[in-house]
């Protein structure tokens with residue numbers, strides 16, 4: 001698949017603050033990628049560098065094989081940034097009209113309104129709109145030039161549940177046509193539900209990069225639970241493929257680096273083991289494991 005954009009070795013410091021450190025992400029056309037991390041992880045700074053709004057101290061940004069600014073000017077890359085300024089006395093229709101006039105082949109205005117869900121209030125002044133409605137107007141402005149790559153910084157902030165749902169439905173429609181999306185979020189569920197790939201960042205560095213399933217597997221593997229009569233914790237923890245073991249409510253609970261190996265070892269050593277269950281760890285736990293505890297070592301190696 002051909003490349004949509006690449007960020008290679010990006011570093012950005014603000015005085016003593018290391019906002020982004022040697023960050024590398026390569027994204028192919030058609031991918032929907034979530035940039036996931038807690039507040040202050042460096043997501044907005046990364047996006048600003050991708051858009052050419054901030055110059056990196058080190059590293060390189062390539063968008064469709066060229067310069068970020070060229071991609072923006074040609075309408076190939078568009079963005080929805082946090083708190084983008086909207087004039088109170090203008091209407092969404094006027095703003096969309098202005099935006100469309102900047103591009104050679106914009107989307108028809110009615111289609112922009114429809115896709116962004118702003119038809120009902122397109123002629124109301126921005127000063128009268130709610131926070132969620134203003135977010136949709138920002139989305140409409142990003143869609144106006146009919147871009148191939150959409151970059152969204154916390155797009156659903158301030159949207160209510162219905163607003164979020166319809167926003168993601170629209171995003172799905174956008175990406176289904178083979179277009180590329182990068183969105184920053186700290187909502188785990190959004191990354192899990194809407195991205196093909198998740199890039200977890202902490203302290204400006206990529207700490208994991210892969211599909212939701214890969215991130216889960218890399219971070220915490222699986223948990224095997226079973227009734228194992230007569231076994232103690234030490235014996236269980238010594239089984240191949242098992243990282244740690246505990247007894248919880250009369251059941252053994254084994255955290256596994258390799259659950260296939262662990263189940264074979266369990267049944268060989270304890271043939272009477274019963275009520276066996278293996279579950280994957282949710283992205284939320286993986287996210288907390290990676291970004292939550294400052295004193296926890298990072299897992300070895302990123303997935304890509």
Ligand SMILES: Nc1ncnc2c1ncn2[C@@H]1O[C@H](COP(=O)(O)OP(=O)(O)OP(=O)(O)O)[C@@H](O)[C@H]1O
Pocket residue numbers: 014017018019037038039040041042043044045046186
């Ligand atoms: N212009 C700036 N001057 C000084 N420090 C900055 C500046 N911009 C960002 N930072 C700092 O860089 C770090 C990364 O910030 P950034 O906004 O990129 O994180 P983020 O992951 O987008 O967080 P949030 O979700 O809160 O927006 C933070 O410590 C932030 O305080």
